[in-house]
Amino acid sequence: MAIASVNAAGGVNGEEVVVVGYDAQSELSKYTQFAQTAVLRDGIAAMFAGLTSSSREAIRPIFREANIPYFYSSLYEGGACDKQTFVTGSSASQQLSVLMEWAVENYGPRIYIMAPDYNFGTISGHWVREYAKQLGAEVVGEDYLALSVTDYAPTIQKIQASNPDVVVALPGYLPYATSDFCAHISGKQTRVISEREEACAVTTRFNITALTRRDRRRRKLSALRLHTCHPSIGDMRVIDV
Numbered sequence: 001m002a003i004a005s006v007n008a009a010g011g012v013n014g015e016e017v018v019v020v021g022y023d024a025q026s027e028l029s030k031y032t033q034f035a036q037t038a039v040l041r042d043g044i045a046a047m048f049a050g051l052t053s054s055s056r057e058a059i060r061p062i063f064r065e066a067n068i069p070y071f072y073s074s075l076y077e078g079g080a081c082d083k084q085t086f087v088t089g090s091s092a093s094q095q096l097s098v099l100m101e102w103a104v105e106n107y108g109p110r111i112y113i114m115a116p117d118y119n120f121g122t123i124s125g126h127w128v129r130e131y132a133k134q135l136g137a138e139v140v141g142e143d144y145l146a147l148s149v150t151d152y153a154p155t156i157q158k159i160q161a162s163n164p165d166v167v168v169a170l171p172g173y174l175p176y177a178t179s180d181f182c183a184h185i186s187g188k189q190t191r192v193i194s195e196r197e198e199a200c201a202v203t204t205r206f207n208i209t210a211l212t213r214r215d216r217r218r219r220k221l222s223a224l225r226l227h228t229c230h231p232s233i234g235d236m237r238v239i240d241v
Contacts (some may be wrong), residue, residue: 020044026051028058039066046071053077053120060085074148077123092127100131100168108165109137114155115170117144128168140164 003017011017019040022034031050038044039062047063048071050056056072057080063070064084071086077089100111113128115121121144132139141162143155159167 012076024055025047026055028055031055031058032062035062039063039068044068048073050074052118053123054118055139056080057119077127079123092124094122096127096168097131100137100166101135103166104132104135104137106183109135110140110163111137112140112159112162112164113142113170114159114167115142115144116147118147121145121170124170136168181238 003019006012007016011141016039020038022030022038024034035047035049035058038047038105046069047059049059050072051074053074053076056074056076060070060072060080060082064082068084069086070084071088072080073088075095076091077086080087101157102156104111109132111128111132113125115125125144126141129139141164143158145155
């Protein structure tokens with residue numbers, strides 16, 4: 001829509017803007033293949049691409065060498081810095097610092113980290129530990145999962161053993177990994193994620209916070225709440241499901 005509007009107004013310097021698109025199918029080898037093709041064959045003037053941090057790091061050197069502006073719009077862990085890379089998404093200081101301060105204040109200082117095992121997850125885990133230290137909180141456990149994991153039962157058992165106040169559940173490679181986790185903790189396999197009356201799961205996806213609450217008398221999960229939040233302004237909203 002934006003390009004159509006630009007072209008309708010005469011384009012850029014009198015030239016029509018042309019979009020060249022490729023489907024990398026979430027495969028890093030195809031990201032690099034198509035990035036090279038876009039530079040060498042298509043002669044692009046700018047690139048907008050990548051969702052995961054691993055895809056960004058796979059193609060960023062190609063555009064840096066070609067001296068072509070590269071725009072990355074996903075939220076990310078921070079630290080990508082070169083003159084050809086323009087990051088427009090929120091970073092850890094805009095996401096995790098806000099969420100952790102809120103979670104520790106409302107639920108307590110014991111924190112468990114659940115994150116994907118690649119640069120986004122491991123670097124974000126570092127930031128969680130740093131913000132926990134600043135807030136006087138304690139990281140009581142960490143679990144970094146392969147990108148293909150869909151069964152969270154082992155992780156939930158570790159969470160139960162650690163008995164945290166807050167679970168920082170960072171999104172993985174699969175678009176709905178966080179939703180899968182929320183569904184799992186509300187399912188029959190695991191009734192509660194903590195022995196505490198309330199346990200909070202915080203994530204940097206757009207459904208920002210999932211809260212599970214256990215009914216002590218009935219001994220089962222009685223509610224699941226999703227808090228949605230704009231990561232740059234910390235605007236919390238609650239949806240009961």
